[in-house]
Each structure stands twice: as C-alpha cells, then as structure tokens.
Amino acid sequence: MNEKHAAGQSSRPIFNRRQFINRVAAWSAGALAAPPVFQLVPQAKAAPTQPLLAVAKGADYEAILTKVLEPLGGLAPFVKKGAKVVVKPNIGWDRTPEQAANTHPLLVKAMIKHCLDAGASKVMVFDRTANDCRLTYVTSGIRKIVESINDPRVSCTFVDDRKFVPVKIAKGKAVTEWDFYKDALDADCYINIPVAKHHCLAGLTLGLKNIFGVVGGKRGELHQSLGQKIADLNTVRPSTLTVIDATRILLRNGPSGGKLDDVKELHTLIASADTVAADAYATTLFDMKPDAVESTRCAAAMGLGEMGLNKVKIVKV
Amino acid sequence: MKNRRLRVPWKWLRRAVQLAFLFVFLWLFRQTESDGTGILHPAANLLFRLDPLVGASAILAGKELIALVWPTLITIALTLVLGRFFCGWVCPLGTLLDVAHRPLPKRDTPPDPRWRIVKFFLLGVVLVSAGFGMQLIGYVNPFSILVRGLAVAVDPWLNRSVTAPFTWLYKNAPESVTNVTEPVYEFLKAGVLPFQQNAFVWAGLSFAILAAVFALELVERRFWCRNLCPSGALMGLMARFALLRRLPTRVCGHCKAVADCDEFCRMGAFDEQERLIPESCNLCLDCVSGCPSGVARFGFRKTKAAPAPLEPSRRLFLASLATGVALPAVARVARDGSRLPDDLIRPPGARGEREFLDLCVRCAECMKVCPTNALQPALFESGVEGAFSPRLMAELGYCEYNCTLCGQVCPTSAIRRLPVAEKQKFIMGKAVFDKDLCIPFAKGESCITCEEHCPLPEKAILFREAEAVVKKTGQRAIVKQPFTVLSLCIGCGICETKCPLPGKRGVRVVREETVPPDVKKEYEELEKTNPRPAGGPAAERAAGY
Numbered sequence: 001m002n003e004k005h006a007a008g009q010s011s012r013p014i015f016n017r018r019q020f021i022n023r024v025a026a027w028s029a030g031a032l033a034a035p036p037v038f039q040l041v042p043q044a045k046a047a048p049t050q051p052l053l054a055v056a057k058g059a060d061y062e063a064i065l066t067k068v069l070e071p072l073g074g075l076a077p078f079v080k081k082g083a084k085v086v087v088k089p090n091i092g093w094d095r096t097p098e099q100a101a102n103t104h105p106l107l108v109k110a111m112i113k114h115c116l117d118a119g120a121s122k123v124m125v126f127d128r129t130a131n132d133c134r135l136t137y138v139t140s141g142i143r144k145i146v147e148s149i150n151d152p153r154v155s156c157t158f159v160d161d162r163k164f165v166p167v168k169i170a171k172g173k174a175v176t177e178w179d180f181y182k183d184a185l186d187a188d189c190y191i192n193i194p195v196a197k198h199h200c201l202a203g204l205t206l207g208l209k210n211i212f213g214v215v216g217g218k219r220g221e222l223h224q225s226l227g228q229k230i231a232d233l234n235t236v237r238p239s240t241l242t243v244i245d246a247t248r249i250l251l252r253n254g255p256s257g258g259k260l261d262d263v264k265e266l267h268t269l270i271a272s273a274d275t276v277a278a279d280a281y282a283t284t285l286f287d288m289k290p291d292a293v294e295s296t297r298c299a300a301a302m303g304l305g306e307m308g309l310n311k312v313k314i315v316k317v
Numbered sequence: 318m319k320n321r322r323l324r325v326p327w328k329w330l331r332r333a334v335q336l337a338f339l340f341v342f343l344w345l346f347r348q349t350e351s352d353g354t355g356i357l358h359p360a361a362n363l364l365f366r367l368d369p370l371v372g373a374s375a376i377l378a379g380k381e382l383i384a385l386v387w388p389t390l391i392t393i394a395l396t397l398v399l400g401r402f403f404c405g406w407v408c409p410l411g412t413l414l415d416v417a418h419r420p421l422p423k424r425d426t427p428p429d430p431r432w433r434i435v436k437f438f439l440l441g442v443v444l445v446s447a448g449f450g451m452q453l454i455g456y457v458n459p460f461s462i463l464v465r466g467l468a469v470a471v472d473p474w475l476n477r478s479v480t481a482p483f484t485w486l487y488k489n490a491p492e493s494v495t496n497v498t499e500p501v502y503e504f505l506k507a508g509v510l511p512f513q514q515n516a517f518v519w520a521g522l523s524f525a526i527l528a529a530v531f532a533l534e535l536v537e538r539r540f541w542c543r544n545l546c547p548s549g550a551l552m553g554l555m556a557r558f559a560l561l562r563r564l565p566t567r568v569c570g571h572c573k574a575v576a577d578c579d580e581f582c583r584m585g586a587f588d589e590q591e592r593l594i595p596e597s598c599n600l601c602l603d604c605v606s607g608c609p610s611g612v613a614r615f616g617f618r619k620t621k622a623a624p625a626p627l628e629p630s631r632r633l634f635l636a637s638l639a640t641g642v643a644l645p646a647v648a649r650v651a652r653d654g655s656r657l658p659d660d661l662i663r664p665p666g667a668r669g670e671r672e673f674l675d676l677c678v679r680c681a682e683c684m685k686v687c688p689t690n691a692l693q694p695a696l697f698e699s700g701v702e703g704a705f706s707p708r709l710m711a712e713l714g715y716c717e718y719n720c721t722l723c724g725q726v727c728p729t730s731a732i733r734r735l736p737v738a739e740k741q742k743f744i745m746g747k748a749v750f751d752k753d754l755c756i757p758f759a760k761g762e763s764c765i766t767c768e769e770h771c772p773l774p775e776k777a778i779l780f781r782e783a784e785a786v787v788k789k790t791g792q793r794a795i796v797k798q799p800f801t802v803l804s805l806c807i808g809c810g811i812c813e814t815k816c817p818l819p820g821k822r823g824v825r826v827v828r829e830e831t832v833p834p835d836v837k838k839e840y841e842e843l844e845k846t847n848p849r850p851a852g853g854p855a856a857e858r859a860a861g862y
Contacts, residue, residue, distance in 0.1 A: 132688040134353035201765040220766035220817025259774035
C-alpha cells in the first residue's frame with residue numbers, strides 16, 4: 001500500500017501530512033476492522049484534517065516506542081521500503097543520559113530498529129553538537145548503542161562541515177536564507193526524536209527546536225526572534241515523524257542542564273506526524289500551556305501544524 | 318661484535334630502528350587527540366619524559382621532584398652504557414634531519430669545528446637560568462622545537478593542503494569522480510589526518526624555528542646535533558663515562574679507503590688530532606660499515622689510547638654561568654609579573670603563573686590535544702620567558718567542562734593532572750559582560766546564547782529582565798540581560814566562544830584578579846535582586862503528571 005501512495009508522488013516526501021493524517025484517522029476509525037478492509041477505505045471518506053497524536057508511558061523505552069507508534073500505524077506509513085532515513089536525536093551536549101540534555105540512547109536504538117524493520121535502506125544518525133562532538137557522541141551513549149546494532153545500513157557519523165548548503169527559505173519571515181545539512185535535506189524520511197527540556201530563551205526545546213541540529217552557520221545569530229526563526233527553519237525540513245523523548249525531562253537550567261535535581265522522570269513518549277501538535281502536548285508535561293512556547297505559536301501561525309490540543313486526536317496507550 | 322667476519326649490516330639496522338622510532342613518534346603524535354572518551358594514550362608525551370634535559374630543567378626551575386619524568390632514568394641508564402645512542406638511533410628530529418640531508422646540496426667548506434662547543438654553552442645557560450627561575454628550554458630543546466612546530470604549524474597546514482583538493486572535488490566534481498575521491502578522503506580522515514582543522518596564532522614563528530634547524534643542514538650535516546642541541550650535549554657529557562665505545566679511539570691512520578672515518582662522520586666526532594670525541598659520537602656506525610679493513614668497531618673493552626679531552630673549557634662554563642644568572646635578573650627587571658594582560662588565561666589545572674612558567678617546557682602537546690583549539694601559544698604577554706607557553710583564547714575556543722586532556726598530556730605537570738570533578742572547579746578566569754557590545758544591552762534584542770552553553774550545573778550566568786530600547790525599531794521591549802555569578806564562574810570561556818557577535822565578543826573571560834571592583838559589586842547586587850529561577854516552570858509544584 002505504500003507503493004500505491006507513493007506512485008502519484010514526486011521524489012519526496014513519501015506522502016504529505018494531510019494524506020498521512022487521513023490514513024491514520026482511517027486506521028483509527030477502522031481499528032477493529034481487518035487490514036484488508038482498511039485498504040478499501042477511500043481517503044476522502046476519512047475524517048478531515050484532525051492530527052493524530054499518541055502518548056505512551058512505561059519503563060521499557062523500547063517497548064513504549066512500539067506502543068506509541070501503533071496508533072500511527074507503526075513506521076510503515078512513514079518509512080518506505082528502500083528509503084533513506086535520518087533519525088535525528090539530540091546529541092548536542094557532553095552530558096550523560098540521566099542528565100536529560102540529550103535524547104535517550106535506548107530510544108535512538110529502538111527507533112533505528114523500527115526503521116530497519118520497515119525496510120529502510122539507510123539510517124543515518126547525526127547531530128550538529130554544541131559541545132565537541134567527539135565528547136557528546138560518547139558521553140550521550142548514543143554512538144555506542146548505534147554501533148551495537150551492527151548493521152551496515154546504519155551510520156552514526158559526525159557532521160561533515162562540507163555538507164552544509166545554503167538554502168533560500170521562501171516562507172521565512174525572520175530568516176530567509178540559512179545553511180542546511182545536505183543529508184537531512186536529501187533524506188526520504190526525517191524522523192525527529194528530540195528530548196523535551198527547559199530552554200533559557202525558548203522556554204522549552206522540543207521538536208521544532210531540534211531543527212538546530214541540522215543547520216550550519218553561527219547558530220547564536222538565530223537567537224534573536226528565536227521562535228519565528230525556528231518556525232522558518234522548519235519549513236525547509238519538516239519532520240516526517242516526531243517522537244518526543246519525555247522519558248525524563250529537564251525542568252530547569254536547560255538546554256545544557258547538568259544537575260540531576262533538575263531532571264524529572266516521566267517515562268513518556270509522544271509521537272505525531274505533526275511536530276507542532278507534539279510540541280504543544282509536550283509543553284503540558286511541564287505544566288505550561290502550549291502557547292507559552294514561542295516557536296509553537298509561530299509555527300502554528302504559519303500553518304505548519306496544530307497547536308490547539310482540543311483539535312488534536314490524542315491516543316494514550 | 319665477536320663475529321666481525323659475519324658483517325652485520327649495521328647501517329641498515331640503524332636506519333630501520335630510526336624509521337621505526339620515527340613511526341612510533343608520528344603515531345603517538347596522532348594519538349595526541351581527543352577520541353571522546355576523555356582518556357589519552359598514556360605514552361602520548363613520552364618523548365619529553367625521556368629527555369634528561371627536560372627533566373633536569375623542570376626540576377631545577379620548579380625546585381621539586383617531578384615524578385612524571387621518571388622515564389628519563391631509562392635514557393640516562395642506557396646512555397651511561399651505550400653513549401649518545403639516542404641521537405643516532407631514537408631521536409625523531411635526528412632521523413628527520415638525516416632524511417632531509419640527502420637531497421640537500423653538499424658544501425665543500427665546512428664551518429669551524431669549534432662550533433661544537435656552543436651546545437655546551439646553551440646547556441649551561443638553560444640549566445643555570447632554570448635554577449634561577451627562568452625557563453628557556455622552549456627556545457632550544459629539540460623536542461619542544463619539533464613537536465611545537467609540527468603541532469601548531471606543519472600539521473594544520475598539511476591538513477589544509479590535503480583536504481582542500483578533496484573538498485573542492487566534493488563540491489564541484491561529478492559523482493563519478495567523487496565516488497573515487499571520497500573513499501580516499503575517508504581513509505585519510507580516519508587514520509592519517511588530524512580530526513579537525515586547527516589554527517594557531519604565531520604558528521609561523523614556531524615553524525620558523527623548526528625550519529631553521531632544518532636549514533642548518535645546508536651548512537653542515539647534522540649541524541644542529543653536532544653544535545647546538547643542548548639535550549644532545551647533556552647526553553654527550555654522560556657518554557664520556559659510557560661503557561661502549563668506538564674502537565680504536567683514534568682514526569687508525571692506515572686506511573685504504575678514499576676517506577677516513579673522520580671525514581665522513583656525520584657528527585664530526587673526531588677532533589683536530591683525530592681523537593674520538595665521546596660527547597659527539599652518536600653511534601651511527603657508519604665508520605664500522607664503511608671501514609674497508611674491518612678495524613673500526615664498537616666494544617666494551619678499555620683501551621690505553623685516550624679519547625679527546627673534555628671540550629667545554631672553564632671559560633665556557635663561567636660564561637654560561639654568568640649568562641644563566643644574568644638573564645633571569647634582566648627578565649625580572651623587564652617584566653612586572655603582577656601586571657599580566659587580563660585575558661592571559663592559563664589551562665585548567667595550571668599552577669600559579671610563576672611556577673607554571675618554570676615547569677612548562679613549551680612542548681605544545683596541550684595545544685595539540687585541546688579538542689576545541691582553545692589553547693594557543695603565547696608570545697611575550699608574560700615576558701620573554703613566557704613565549705610559547707599555552708594560553709586559553711576564549712574567542713577561539715573554550716575549555717570543555719568534562720575534558721582533562723591537557724593535564725593528562727603535560728609531561729612536567731605544569732598543568733596538573735586533576736580528576737574531572739576537581740578540574741571542573743578549577744578557576745581559569747571569570748566571565749565579564751561588555752554592555753556596549755552584548756546584544757540585549759546594546760541592541761535591545763534577546764540572545765542568552767552564553768547562558769545556554771554554560772556547563773555548570775548551577776549556571777554561572779543569570780539574567781535580569783529589563784526594559785531596553787530595541788535599536789532596530791526604536792521601541793521598548795523586555796529583554797533578558799545576562800550577568801555573571803562570579804562565585805560560580807570557572808572561566809571556561811564557552812560563553813565567549815559561542816557569543817554570536819563577530820569580532821570582539823559581548824562577554825570576555827578575564828583573569829580573576831582583573832575583574833573590576835565595580836563590576837563585582839554590580840553582579841553581586843544583581844544576584845540578590847534576581848534570584849536563580851528556583852521553581853522554573855511550575856512543573857514540580859504541580860501535583861503529579
């Protein structure tokens with residue numbers, strides 16, 4: 001069925017958000033029906049553009065990833081057979097997993113496995129780091145766990161400065177041109193797996209802010225009108241799927257953190273094809289309203305997604 | 318030695334050993350780099366710890382026994398048995414000079430052989446002035462000159478020259494070409510080239526000194542080793558008592574070869590009366606391999622014929638003594654140590670300025686290993702003797718919070734090897750904001766990039782929300798204006814490095830004692846009125862999730 005959808009599409013993305021949402025909604029509607037029946041449901045008959053968001057909780061992070069993806073139809077709707085996939089965690093800081101400044105390595109590993117199971121031909125893991133990348137890749141535990149998968153399709157590499165290419169941001173309001181990482185632009189599927197944490201300036205750093213890991217240049221220059229610039233950058237490389245790592249969240253002193261007192265264990269994952277909706281929901285975990293985060297507001301205003309949680313179909317599993 | 322008829326190919330054996338040691342040296346040089354684990358190869362600094370002059374001058378200047386230099390005892394012991402073998406068989410600079418000599422034009426008129434006593438003068442000056450508290454070894458130690466030249470100049474330049482064509486092809490060539498070049502590039506990046514493109518201030522100066530050593534090969538073969546090298550001089554003095562010796566200790570005089578040993582000796586190790594100079598012979602064994610009659614050999618047997626007498630005269634000794642005493646005194650006058658530039662930041666774990674300069678042998682290993690390229694060679698900021706000592710230039714790079722590599726690589730513990738937890742508390746300097754430049758003050762726009770990067774668990778940068786005029790629009794807006802919690806700041810410099818301002822940054826790390834009292838007072842006041850956001854988002858106060 002992937003092929004059927006892909007047939008009418010240009011090279012990327014696999015299918016757009018609306019198509020995806022329709023299909024997910026159809027899946028939910030026909031939850032009790034057998035898959036052959038689902039295939040017969042015409043897209044037009046599905047519910048209108050209500051984004052779907054799944055939340056899962058549990059101590060086994062690999063298991064809750066499988067659970068949280070279930071309502072979305074697993075990874076199959078996102079990762080075509082033979083697709084080149086970028087899995088983009090946060091590996092920005094020279095911090096250990098329990099310090100909650102980077103994405104949990106177990107989540108990275110589980111996501112890669114799902115991609116491989118879905119038939120990805122290539123899974124690339126990288127991040128443009130804030131601290132020295134050699135340190136962050138080791139301390140975060142991510143490099144080691146990715147290498148433990150030991151599959152030639154999987155790579156965990158440092159960012160190569162040569163691969164940043166200038167991109168005109170047609171829809172950009174605050175930033176109209178910036179360098180983007182070629183591998184992220186070229187990927188068939190871009191899976192965004194940020195860690196949810198406090199950010200001194202942005203309020204929180206969630207799915208939208210994670211775009212900073214695939215952009216070049218002097219990122220401090222993006223700190224003026226940060227929220228709008230984050231939204232602008234996301235128009236260039238929208239996430240195919242966002243899974244927010246709230247297994248533990250950083251409540252204060254973010255984004256770098258460093259103090260275990262600031263970390264709260266929630267054992268939660270949030271998944272949605274709508275990054276704005278995912279961010280909006282994740283914000284509530286900090287006991288904040290979705291509109292407290294400027295980037296969420298800006299992105300919603302640009303039509304990048306839905307921040308009104310009452311308009312989002314939330315499935316807790 | 319007994320089986321002289323077997324004719325061991327000594328020359329080739331020596332060359333093989335030389336190349337092997339050169340390879341080990343270059344391999345260790347490449348290992349002197351972060352791999353992300355925070356642990357450095359323990360032998361990365363071995364060359365310096367083997368050199369008796371490094372050990373002696375650091376101990377003399379620092380007035381303390383430095384345990385780290387124990388491997389030099391091996392060198393001393395072997396030198397007392399074998400003589401100045403290190404220079405002929407081990408020293409990577411010597412090997413490189415031998416290699417460089419081959420293509421160079423040969424001169425017919427060698428310089429005055431008495432140049433060879435200069436090395437004893439330099440040795441005396443270095444040791445005496447070290448004793449009087451001035452470390453000059455960075456100017457004359459062969460390993461400091463070599464490693465520093467390689468680390469700050471040759472290696473970065475080589476990396477640039479090798480990667481540039483690959484980068485150009487990567488960006489411009491069709492895929493059919495890059496399909497071939499990229500694997501080569503990957504291979505080079507993985508094993509041969511340094512991890513990152515470093516850049517160092519005054520790289521040309523360190524290169525010029527290294528290049529001069531090589532240029533002297535034009536004057537005479539191994540000119541540096543024969544005449545100038547103070548490390549060689551020290552080992553040479555030990556070699557006088559060595560058990561192994563070239564026999565006979567004179568040019569035998571009935572040679573059928575075209576040239577006598579003294580004519581082709583690369584070290585010029587025979588004096589004007591054709592007597593062997595034990596201080597000069599580096600056991601290259603050319604004379605053994607080249608001897609047509611099989612007379613020349615090396616053996617442990619004593620002979621009646623005495624070698625050349627000890628060369629450094631009393632006058633030379635007194636001259637070096639006088640110079641060694643005078644230089645520190647003159648330098649003291651020229652420099653007022655209490656007034657160092659405010660941005661002369663020393664590496665984490667560095668001893669106090671005086672002690673630090675005494676122990677530092679200017680090897681540049683710390684600059685080589687620093688993962689952010691923050692450590693740079695100083696020029697004369699702390700006097701003539703401070704040249705080539707490491708300083709942290711926060712506008713170029715910062716000190717990684719969890720990194721202790723410079724302390725691990727320092728061969729003389731001028732930078733102490735602190736445990737990570739202790740190093741994280743080591744105060745290098747303090748960050749001070751410049752309101753004329755810092756964006757929220759000067760432009761009325763938000764920024765806080767500095768606070769974002771502050772690695773301390775309790776952030777050493779806080780901010781107050783203040784109304785400011787937005788320069789672009791002329792309107793007023795509330796922005797977060799940063800200040801430093803001086804009691805917490807360790808001066809790692811990441812705030813300065815990451816400050817988005819081009820050129821001069823809105824925040825600078827300065828020496829702790831140079832923070833102006835009024836700034837101190839202001840920050841303390843701000844800390845009282847703008848307490849740390851204790852609850853942060855109300856998450857914790859909320860009842861459960």
